[in-house]
Amino acid sequence: MSDLNQKMAAKYQNNFLKEIEEQAEMGEWVKMCMQCGLCSGSCPTNFQAGWDHPPQELFMMIRAGKRDEVLKSNSMWMCTSCYNCYVRCPRKVPVTHVMHGIAEYAYRIGQSPKNQPTQHLSKTFWDNCTKTGRVNEVKLTQSLYFKDGIGSGIKKAMEMQSVALGLVKAKRLNLMEAVGLSHKCKDIKGIHAMLAKANELEAKRQADKAKA
Amino acid sequence: MADVKTAAYICKGCEIDKRVDVAALSKAATKSGKMNIVREHDFLCSAEGVAMIQNDIDNEGVTHAALCACSRRAKTDAFNFTSIAVSRGNLREGVIWIRPDTDAARETTQEMAEDYVRMACAEVKAMQVPQGNQNTGAVKTLLVVGGGISGMTSALESSKAGYKVVLVEKTGALGGWAAKLHKRVPTREPFKAPEDNGVSDLVARIEADSNIKVYLNATIAKTDGAPGRFKVEIAIESGAVANEDIGAIVQATGFTLYDANKLPELGYGKSPNVVDQAGLEALANAAAAAGKPICRPSDGQPVNKVVFVQCAGQRDNSGTHLPYCSGFCCNTSIKQAMYFKDSNPDIDTVVLFTDLRTPGNGEDFYRSAQNKGVIFSKGVVSDVSAAGNACAVKFKDLILNEEVDTQADLVVLATGMVPTSGPDLDQLAEANRVAEGGGEEAKQHVVELMSKSVLNLTYRQGPDIPHFKHGFNDSHFICFPYETRRTAVYTAGPVRRPMDIMQAQEDATGAAMKAIQAMENAGLGKAAHPRAGDLSFPTVRLEGCTQCKRCTVECPFGAIDEDAKRFPLFNESRCRRCGTCMGACPVRVISFENYSVNTVGSQIKAVDVPDEFSEKPRILILACENDAYPALDMAAMNRHEYDPFVRVIPIRCLGSVNTIWITDALNGGYDGVMLMGCKHGEEYQCHFVKGSELGRYRLSKVGDTLKGMNLETERVMDLEVAITDIATLPQKINDYAALIKSFPPSPFKGF
Structure with a gap:
């Protein structure tokens, strides 16, 4: 584990949602997801096969405090930035940007998957x-x-x-x-x-x- | 009657004269119809045409008029002659609009038109001018039962409309459940935070209103009479009885929360830290009074984590708990989560739901809660147990598909609404049957059921409004909300169906308006919905009555009681004029002035039935005037054609069909009889609630009659028709006509 990762994990202890909200760009939107699944349904990539978790599930995992699984997930890296989810989200959650924010944070603290x-x-x-x-x-x-x-x-x-x-x-x-x-x-x-x-x-x- | 003078008017407008031979129609009216006066007019509904009829009424003494023009549903304003009996021959929607304009069709179209003229003439001769119900009362005071939000709103709205109100509340204070709320779900922009429950304001307005008389600690001991003349006895705290004359009633008796003791698996009763939503409101009120944050009941320590369990004992398919969604509880949990978040954002609040339902502007409220950091997880709770001063909650996370164990200081169960709707009348009738000659226990059961009665009506059919689904006093929820099966008694608020405060207030206003209409109509001797304004009412020839009691049992509105000699006693003001009693009566002694066994029977007989060699069958259609007849009219407007051998007679309800009509028609040589009525059963669309069901039950017995006559049982057909069946109905008629044509002609022709 990198130093930064340890530092962050210690800082937020069990509150991973708060960590994402404060550290990841656009992370404050994660709590607004209402689990309708429209983002996953709209995604043109074949995420069932390639993604570890569809977006709304990833958001739910953040709320459930699954820190390692989220940060090591390949999902954020599979996004092609087509903005379908962003446009369709009934809650106006900028899903694409949130995914990029989480990806960038995972990379920054050295937790992103290697050789992705x-x-x-x-x-x-x-x-x-x-x-x-x-x-x-x-x-x-x-x-x-x-x-x-x-x-x-x-x-x-x-x-x-x-x-x-x-x-x-x-x-x-x-x-x-x-x-x-x-x-x-x-x-x-x-x-x-x-x-x-x-x-x-x-x-x-x-x-x-x-x-x- | 000595001075009956009949007249037939035949309209030539709307191209009727281009499609049929009007002179022949006049001849039919004169020769077969035997009308005293027969006139043709180019445009009967014009001012000139109407003036012609009015002139005949004023100067020729016409008392009965058959207007042969368009459907009885059209031009009702122009043909509004209240002083005479009027029938309508449907030449436009009934004939020319549903037939092709071809040479081949001309002959059958002409026959159809002539038949409708003859039928209109025959019908009007069997009618009398409705005189209006004389046995009426003019009391214009509204009784509101229940002093919660719904009841208070009904009272205030009626008072605003200028009516006196008597408000009866069984507890010692107005306000009901809403008064117990710490705060309520927001009612106005921006729908982001809970607001004051608003009860004190309503109570103050009631107290300041001189039109509203309030009885606290009081119940209804007895309700006697009929709309416009109810005599209500109110049992007040001292044991005394207050008497009030009442015109109409709004029952706003609300609900109780589903008993959480039935949910031991969710920890209720096992830990003081498991409460229902009312329990949390009490904690919030106590905390606010003490100026402290909400604490857990077990040790008074601050709460760090709350779990809200949605659908606790609700939406249960197993038959153990409530099968329905109460609709208010998601918003309530959101509100309650905010009690915590607004005082301390660090308190963990988790709402476990399967489907979050936030009606009204609840979506904004939901979003606001998410913004405040309330966590919403889709999950089903399987177990809550006490773990020291905390609770252990087991649930299945439905998004992540895994079992989760978590801890909480406080668990709130969102239990649903159970209506306070009085005893179930079927249960009560059964209990009464058992108690008759039964033991003390059986009698005690009756007393117990009766103690739940809200209205204590003296009606023969029971002391309260019949239940509909799940014990609620609902009526048809789309077409006629508030209506119940007791005329001039309207339900409002959660006793009608589960709802929140805002919906209940809207509901209460609607019910108050309906009640005012009912009082006013009753005072004028007119019917209430759906035949609002109808002046006819049922009369009975008692000398012919066999005291079979079918009318008293079958009346969907409990209008008929029994007199001292056990004859039916009609309370005309309670009657909705559906004619179900008339259809039920085996000796046919019940009739309306303008609708009777004879008005329909004579139409059936007026149709010319060709002999068996003509290959022109005759099919009688008895069509419900509420849905089927308008559907046929609309099919005609869309020029959907159908078979020329059918003759349609509108009826008030399938329930009013007396089987003698079917027997008469078949004996008279008709080849088939089709009945069109509304859907019945749980998802009924019958405007008289039970009419079509009772009618169909009677029809189920017709098969034996047919077999006795050596006829195919398929010759009588019952068709369920909705008002929207515009395009499919003609096809169904044609299919049925084809079936009839596949049978040999009726052997009864020519007799």
């Missing part, structure tokens, strides 16, 4: 695009394909060969990006400064929250 593909994609995408302000598509693809080792990476690359060639022909993919000659935004320094400031603000906000 969406989590990996998010992290890779973020690191990739914040470097130059634009996505380096070749490198992004590489790091995703070779996530599970060289063998499977080559296999995937071979499978997608014709797509890649088509993209190159249509000038939608620049192979030179592989050696770092990618398109970048004009003011990289500005972007980095902006992100640094945002990070600073967020860190302060979370530090305040943890203190409170």
Whole structure:
């Protein structure tokens, strides 16, 4: 267990609902769920097979204080942000945002599931695009394909060969990006400064929250 | 009667003259109908047409008029002649609108029209002008039984409408259950927090109202008489009896909470920390009086966790507890959870529900409770037991699908409403039967049942209003709420069906308005709902009566008592004019001035029945005027066609059908008889509650008659019709006509 996780668990003891309300973004909405299940019914992903728990069940687990099960659940990471649940919730609970809030909190305190593909994609995408302000598509693809080792990476690359060639022909993919000659935004320094400031603000906000 | 003068008026409007030969209709009215005057008019319901009829009444001395135009349900304002007897021949909805305009159909359409003219003529000749009930009373004082929220509201609303009210309350104070509430569920925007119960305000208004006379610590010892002239004896505390003349009654006797002692598995009685909702209100009141937070009863320590158990002893399918939902208890638990959250947000409040039902604006209240941090869990509680000064609660979480054990300082059971509706009349009748010549114990049982009586009516059918479902005094909940099976006695509030304060107040207002209508109508000698304003009333030829008592037993409204010589004694003001007594009477001595065995019988006989070689069968349809006849009219408006061999006669209720009509029709050569009445049974739609049921019971005996006549039993058919069966009804008629045509013609033709 990470330090932060232990700290939080100690701080809120048995009141996991309060922990989520105070620590996770949009967590204060969890108590407003009335268990109608419209979110689950509206979800276009095949969550019955892939999700540990549908959204309304996850909310109920938070209220029932099932801390470990919730934080380690893969459910939050399976959301595709289609906003169907968000639009349909009769209680106007921003379900999509709540799911992201819980996911982010689980990640922050080091409790999120390891090697979860969406989590990996998010992290890779973020690191990739914040470097130059634009996505380096070749490198992004590489790091995703070779996530599970060289063998499977080559296999995937071979499978997608014709797509890649088509993209190159249509000038939608620049192979030179592989050696770092990618398109970048004009003011990289500005972007980095902006992100640094945002990070600073967020860190302060979370530090305040943890203190409170 | 010496000076009867009959007239038939045949309208040519609405294309009647284009579809049928009006001259032939006039001829039918003159020759078969034997009317003194026969007139045709291009547009009978116009001012000019109406003036023509009025002129005949004023100057020609017409006393009986057959208006052959449209359905009796149409143009009632234009054809409102109260001084003469009027019948209607239905040429528009009954004939031209339900027949195709083709050469092939012309002949049968014409026959149909002529028959309806003959029927209208025959009917009106058998009628008399209704004179209105003379045996009436003009008392305009309302009696309200029960001084809770419903009763007080009824009293205040009636007073506001200008009527005197006598309010009887059995306890020593007004207010009922609501007075015991610490606070009530919010009644106005933004529906977020409990508010003052409002009882003191209502009581103050009652006390300041000079129209309202209040009896506390009093019960109804005896209710005698009829609407407009009830004589009520009120037993007051001193043992004395006060007499009041009353016009109509609102029974607002409310409810008691379901006895939580019947729920030992939920810990009631085992731990002082398990209470019902009333128990929690008492704790909240005591705590508020002491200026302290709510404490647990076992040791007076503060409460840190409360569990609310919804549907305790309710919605139970096993037959042990209440089978229904009481509707108010979810909002009440939400309110009670707020008692805790509003004083200390750190107190854990958990509501365990299976379906949270928050009627009215309860949804906003629910949301407000969630915002305040009340936890709602979908779960079924299986066991509550005492664990020291706490309670152990076992429940199945229905969302997470697991058994959960939890602890609470206080457990609140949401038990439901049990109506205070007096003894069950069937039970009482049975007890009376057993007690007759029975032992002391059986007699004691009767006394015990009678002690529960609320109204102590002197009616032959029993001392109270008959129960409907689950002991509530409900009537048809959509079409006619408040109505009961005792005319001018209306129920309001939770005695009628489970409800909350807001619904009860609405209910009480409605019932008061109905009661005022009933008093006013009774004073004028008119009927109450559903034949409101009807001036006819039943009369009986006592010299023909065999004292069989069927009328006194079957009257759905308990209108008929027995006199000293054991003859039926009609209380006309209690009568709703359904004619069930008339249908029941085996010697046919009961009739109404404008509706009798003869008015329908003569119509049946007026129809021209072709011989057996004509291949023109005749089918009689007796259609209930409340649902079936309007459905047929609406089918006609939509131009749904049906068979030309049917002849429809509207009847007041299936209960008024005297089996002699069926026998007469079959003997007269009709090939089939179809009866259309409302749904009966628990989900009944009969406007006279029991009429269609009694009618159907009688019909079930007709089969033997048919067999005796060597006829197929399928020739008589009973059809359940709702007013919405507009599109399907013509098809059902056609199917039945096809069935009749598959039989050989009736062997009774031509006799």
